Amino acid sequence: MILLTDWMLRDFEPGAGLNQGAAAGTGEDWIPVSAPGDTYLALVEAGRLSHPYQGRGEQPAEWVRDREWWWRCDFQAPAAAPGDRTLLTFEGLDTFASVYLDGALLGRSDNMFLAYAFDVTDRVSPGDTHRLTICFDPATPALDAAAPPPWPAFSDRVSRSRRNQMRKAQFGWGWDWGPDLPTVGLWKPVRIETRARHRIAGVRFDTLSAADDAAQVQITIESPSEDALTLEIILAEPDGATVFHQRSASGPATLDIDLQQPKLWWTADLGDQPLYTLTVRLLVADRLVDEARQQVGVRTVALDQSPDPDEAGATFFRFVLNGHPIFAKGACWVPTTSFVGDAGSEPYERLIDQAVTANMNMIRVWGGGIYEPDAFYDLCDRKGLLVWQDFMFACAHYPEDDAFVALVQTEIEQQVRRLRNHACLAVWCGNNENQGLHRINDDIEGVSSRLFGLRLYDEVMPAMLEHLDPVKIYRCSSPWGGPNPNSMLAGDVHDWTVWHGCPPIPEDRMIGEFRFDPEGVSYLRYAEDLSRFVSEFGLQGAPALATLERWMDPEDLNLDNPGFLARIKDEARKADAMMEPVTGLPTSLQDYVDFTQWCQAEGLKFGIEHFRRRRPHCSGALIWQLNDCWPCVSWSLVDYDGVTKASYHAVRRAFAPVLASFRRADDGQLELWISNDTLQPIEGVAVLALQGLDGTERSRQDLAFSAPAGGHAIAWRGVAPDGDDCVLRVWSPDGAFEDNGHLPQTIAKLKLVPGARPTLSVIRLSPTALRIDLTADVYLAFVHLVSDRADLTFTDNHFDLAAGEGRSVTVHALAALGANDLSVRCWNDRVAG
Helix, strand or coil: CEECCEEEEEEECCCCCHHHCHHHCCCCCCEEEECCCCHHHHHHHCCCCCCCCCCCCCHHHHHHHHCEEEEEEEEECCCCCCCCEEEEEECCEECEEEEEECCEEEEEEEECCCCEEEECCCCCCCCCEEEEEEEECCCHHHCCCCCCCCCCCCCHHHHHHCHHHCECCHHHECCCCCCECCCCEECCCEEEEEECCCCCCEEEEEEEEECCCEEEEEEEEECCCCCCCEEEEEEECCCCCEEEEEEEECCCEEEEEEEECCCECCCCCCCCCCCEEEEEEEEECCEEEEEEEEEECECCEEEECCECCCCCCCECCEEEECCEECCEEEEEECCCCCCCCCHHHCCHHHHHHHHHHCCCCEEEECCCCCCCCHHHHHHHHHHCCEEEEECCCECCCCCCCHHHHHHHHHHHHHHHHHHCCCCCEEEEECCECHHHHHHHHHHHHCCCCCCCCHHHHHHHHHHHHHHHCCCCEEECCECECCCCCCCCCCCEEECCCCCCCCCCCCCCCCCCCCCCCHHHHCHHHHHHCCCCCEEECCCCECCCHHHHHHHCCHHHCCCCCHHHHCCCCCCCCHHHHHHCCCCCCCCCHHHHHHHHHHHHHHHHHHHHHHHHHCCCCCCEEEECCCCCCCCCCECCCECCCCCECHHHHHHHHHCCCEEEEEEECCCCCEEEEEEECCCCCEEEEEEEEEEECCCCEEEEEEEEEEECCCCEEEEEEECCCCCCCEEEEEECCCCCCCCEEECCCCHHHCCCCCCCCCEEEEEEEECCEEEEEEECCCCEEEEEEECCCCCCEECCCCEEECCCCEEEEEEECCCCCCHHHCEEECHHHHCCC
């Protein structure tokens, strides 16, 4: 196999390249580009374009989408054994492309999510040099005029881009958190290889049952050939010991294997992630002609939707891993960059590590992005994150004609075959919000109409999965369930009451009166949510100020400047209603960063604590969103440069396996809950103390608690403290749970000690690591370490520090780290004396 990585590109007026000799790769003005690669970034490197993320660079890059782009590459044909075939394989062509070899047309593509393989055996000579050229047509003009009808209530962007008519990453045409930068080019690897005529058509690994003492797995081999060949199947434990080995005549085969004392795969919060190695070999007269090898996990994932006996008319929606119901804790994933072909900027390992460190056990791959590369799913396998995988359809009608359906069927078959054996993969989902938005639009318009695309979600996808991956869970959409798509009685819910001001969802319809005032968008409204599983919820928070400074022009670094407002793809002033009653309104960009980050952190903490206390009636909380595709203001926990926001650390604490949280009961009393998401019961002591913000202690008591596995204990119930000068704190003497607190007032109204600062000491652990020890004499709010550098990771950050409390933070860097690279800030700095 030879990877074709070195390419050149050139642009033409649409339709002009072929007549100007582009298929032969002649002419001047070709510039270098890599494959996988990105046309925009190649233009930046060549000095023809400013980086679209830098300054106000998005709009000046609009011309790129309207040009015809040609890529060319020269390669030497490999030698092939007698009878072997030579294949030219494109793992991803983005999107409407014509492929030429030595000036002759090989074929065309119209789906960026497909791999295309061309047999060039009779077109190349081993050792000779050949020229490969590709013409990428502008995406929108390539479409036919016919389109599904738009939603009258909200479809302007879809109507302009016509994105729903093409199989291309939908977010590339702009979203309420992403720029309008539709990509073009070779976004995945290209290779020339020789292959034997005989092939393994497919391998499927399923766990039929799994317990600590025994498991049953099933291996299905799809017929590689009608010829008489030999098939060898080997299953090896993580330590390499073989647990199954069989050689037999090839052909369709389904093998049931009983494993004794299996090594079960668990999410990171519940156990280890042992991976078996499955090897399937195809032999002709003892000559190996094909081999499939993959690491697989022994585990079962089921979805319990049985009736909830304690909430009338409701059903559960809880994932069951290896027979144990779990609370799904995680976030939604968007592409790591708008330039999806730029492999060098895809920080997969960092982001997956950040998710696991934040106590997450599930990632939802959102349906408006891309099917992520193998590396993403390999990391989730190894690090213990379940994956909720949307198919790539989002927020629109989609065609249902036979040609479009056939294109989608090929896409689904390729992606399901590629991903189905991953231990992490828990659920396939037909789309993001199509049914829900359609119902909202119908309610607004007062009509009842048909959603275009239902043929895909209700017929095509389930039928194909029944054949290709029958053991996996399938959901037709997210959200979906109950009397309406976003019902709180069944299925999963996208809760946008908070932030978007959506009304509480009645069961007979999907819409009511929107409220954009502070009370309407308050994060306290998460307490109204009685849903079964929240698969989207969130609040916006600004990235670190240093991130904005890295990417924005200095003159744009103020609140009212159009350059800053362009970084907020949602309504720019929507955050004001969230901030006003909590922090007050910002008067500077630093204020905006602090205030939005505080509100986002406190809001997500409040929501997660509420959802977790509702277990088992609620069994999941997936935050919108984990990451960003560009440097902007969004709902992400981690900004584009990899810097964690205050919300990330609040979420890490709220997602901890054991959580202590405060709840105000209906009668006004305050309760202390201990929520236990582990597989074992826990007992311990919680210390509850009422403290003045000046450091005085007013009361203290030790509270014994006992919480069952997957359950709760109410350790205390009493009168909620009042006033603006105190905090009610809880902690565990033996570290069973993270400290938590209840503040009677919003942070803007607290009588914090003006100008108080933590005492700190710095201990060097290595050239790239420091330990920062912090202590406080009085209550310090929103203590956080900041840096102009983006390569730092913090074991903890953005916390309150009580009088007499000490906390240690370890800081790691990718390069030499000094104490002068850090500074410490806290809210007390803002309080006037």
